[in-house]
Amino acid sequence: MRRQLQTAKNRKAIKRLGCKERRIVHYWNHVISKRIVQFAEQTGATTIKLERLKGIRQMKRHWKRSDRNIHSWSFFDLEKKIQYKAEQKGLIVEYVDPYKTSQQCFRCGNVKRTNRRGSLFQCSCGYTKQADVNASFVISARPSIAG
Incomplete structure (x- = not known):
């Protein structure tokens, strides 16, 4: 859809599509982070360990074509949501x-x-x-x- 809009040079529609994509990613990051923290609580965990994903964008050249969609995902946003939700529940977030x-x-x-x-x-x-x-x-x- 984005390619068609770019070919038609419909900048307004491209911007609207980008806003919709951001809202979807933001929503799913909330859902995923909530489930991760709930799972940690239910299992009695005191710590959530995450991979330190700083610099993951530089790995783009090593990804297969099907994995490139992950480039548009907001890892930092998900990480921050997990962090603040874990802190509210008294859990520790560590990085590896x-x-x-x-x-x-x-x-x-x-x-x-x-x-x-x-x-x-x-x-x-x-x-x-x-x-x-x-x-x-x-x-x-x-x-x-x-x-």
Whole structure:
């Protein structure tokens, strides 16, 4: 739709579309952050660990074409919403280094690019999990960095 509007040089409609996109992202960031904080509360957690995503935009050249939609997402906005909602509930937010969290094995610590194949994580030690679940375990076990 944006491409069609740009071809037609309809700047007013492009601006309106941009405002709509921002409202949608803002809404979903509220929903996601609320669910994360509620989950932490329900499980009795005292700390929420997040990857320090500063500089993620520079990774754009390494992303596959289908992953480029993530470039338009507001990570900082989501991070700040999680932070203030967690503080309201008395939870601590800590940050970890995101380097190779999706390629590291939670069980043995082995880091290989071939460990992750799409949505499945398989390590040579025999550990198999859904890739995002494994990465979340790795994040939870990593030491916090200054954030």
